[in-house]
Amino acid sequence: MEFLGYFGGVFEPVSLLLLIGGTIGGLILGATPGLSPTMAVALLIPFTFHLAPAQGLILLGAAYTSTVAGGAVSAILLKIPGAPANIATALDGNEMARQGHGARALHLSFLSSGVGGVIGVLLLIFLTPMLAQWALAFGPSHLFWLAILGVTVIGSLDSKSFVKGLLSGCIGLWLSMIGFDDIYGAQRFIFTDALTGGIHIIAALIGIFAIPQVLEMFSKGRDGRAIQTIAVPDHSLKDSFREILGSGRALTIGTVVGSIVGLIPGVGGQIAGLVAYDQAKKFSPHKDKFGTGHPEGVIAAEAANNAMVGPSLVPLLTLSIPGSPTAAVLLGGLLIHGIFPGTDLFERNPEVAWTFINSMLIGQVLMVVFGIYTAVWAAKIARAPIPIMASAVLVLAVFGSYSVQQSMGDVTIMISLGVAMFFLEKFGFSAAPLVLGLILGPIAEANFNQGTLIAAAQDGPMVYFFTGPLNLLLILLVVLSVGYSFWSNMLHAPGSAKLEPAE
């Protein structure tokens, strides 16, 4: 309960101003495609040079919290996830917006973000020492199995056909292999300079989600056919609150999954949303509604990606190990003020550490308030005529993919993947499994390679990858997940099972 004593620091005028400014700024940055939470925090670090340590951290913490949630705005309204964390939000969120429930989707997304986020920070406050041990328990073999577990989800994610889902995932896995391999130094599929560093996930994300839509808008506009516009009518906030309270299952699944995944160093928020979405779907009595604009999809995904924020800081604050790219940037922000995270951080710098954590707690609440306010503005933006909308999305896509690494090569990659995705979608392939493959590929590959190197120095790969309680538990989950997919595929679509006996 020690943290209660340090709430005063958060409510000092300058701190509060920074907190509000960081939250609003973070929402705007998060809603801009291409500006990921990592970038937003890195951009803010120079500003903290001139602030007291605690105040600087308040700014960074507020920005981290709200950029993660802000990414939902573009995911819902434009179907462009602001960051990998928001991919799952786009699946049902954008469908809701198309059906005229945009404001409702935004309300639900910010409310569930807030609930998940507050619980995540509370976990950070009360369970840090225990969680730190848990975070360290994951070695290369476990991360490999975890990534494989993610791969088993691919087939069932946002796809009418199990086979096409798996095929999209394979394309993503293949794309993830392009570039320089960090473990053996091999160069793979590098035909042009732009591919030396591989395909950047943000550039791929923007291309795969935004470009097919832009092409769709332009092609329909040319035909002069009726174009589906997105209207964002006002939605009663009271109804949204009631709906959130009634969605306990999705909210719980999202928060639990987000907290657990957030803890594991090196996996982090990129997959929290997608795994939570998949679990919420499996446990829901309305499985078929997922992907058609089902609110539970939005709630599970957003609760998860904000629940991840607090636990993702556990390895950083206790062991000085940044578990995610954003945490690495935050470490820089701490060091620059002479604060070394470690086991005794809370004894040596209690006011800085607790003020930072408390500000994230208050930041979650502010994020909900300001986020809901954006729904009002979103309505105005969404009313723009289709040709202007399509052009604006295209400009944002080019700007976003360029700004990640100031590289025109990324823009070329973004456009190429986007055009390819446009045609793939015509054949019933979907974007989310492809992106999940692209995210999981490097995690699985690097950990497998590292694991085999370590195994060679110990008792061989069979022992290293197949023994130990955590390995066995993860393998069991993989088997269950594959088995479940088979079973539900046979059960729900006997016709398609007959057509596709191969897998």
Add this chain to the structure above:
Amino acid sequence: MKKLMTRLAMSLAGAAFAFAGTALAGDYPDRPVGVAVSYGAGGATDFQARIVTMVAGNEDMLGQPIYIVNKPGAGGRVGWNWFSTEAETDGYMMSAYNVPHFIAQSIKGGVKYSADSFEPIANWGADPAVVIVGKDSKFNTIQEMIDFAKANPGKVTLSGAGLFVGHHIAALQIQKETGAKFAYIPTKGGGAAAMKAVIAGDVLGGINNLSDAFRAREAGNIKILAVADLERNAEFLPDVPTLMEAGYNVDNSSVNFRGLMVRKGTPQEVIDKLAAKVPEMFAHKRVAKRMKAGGSPVKVMSRAEVQTMWAERQAFLADLLKGL
């Protein structure tokens, strides 16, 4: 409208003249100068580059601010490939270098640059490699570890930030000197991931940066067995012996030097001006204070000193990496 267009065209022409004027380098710099960092935002190189360039805008320094451009990927290869082939040579785009990384990469091949593609300006930091083990490790001295490795070839797993970075070079040097055989495990997430592998016990030991190892030891997570440098680090690790002191002939070739360089072909007067001003900027007391607070060891070296250091590393690494 027409009037507006004319005015716009005129101001553009004016701007073009202004740019043409800078090529003559008389009043260089008259606009902000970029620094390309070949690693991601928030990494050690990026973080330090932002600190050491923060006083560039002062009147007695460059008089123009410096901004950072991140070009990460493939262990730095993406950024340096870009810099050696596409960057302007007018002095308005510098790059941060990491030695031995870029020299070792150019020796191994597959990149478009070599030490001859660049002109050094000045060095700001030197982060030696240290040999570390987890806090509960059975090894308490470097001798114990090396003796064990000799008795059990290939059984000692050592994590490091990647292939052909300082950590890997240090491991290769120790192997060559002692005849011991390690299993070097490169990690994907850089030095932080390599440190996590040691703390969590995924590997028996590791080679990491002095600055990061110092913090990890302060937090009670690891033991530091030796430092791969010519002298002990008096400021951060006065109690840790060098490999030389421990009886192994391993020098400072794996020390991670960081500094600024420009592309070959940059006018000599621009290089001279930068070579005169940049070391002053690195030595500024506000910079020193921030670097010390962040646990980042500072080592300011002039252009001439860096040229010598590059040439030495080139010769040494060409020999060490031969036949690998």
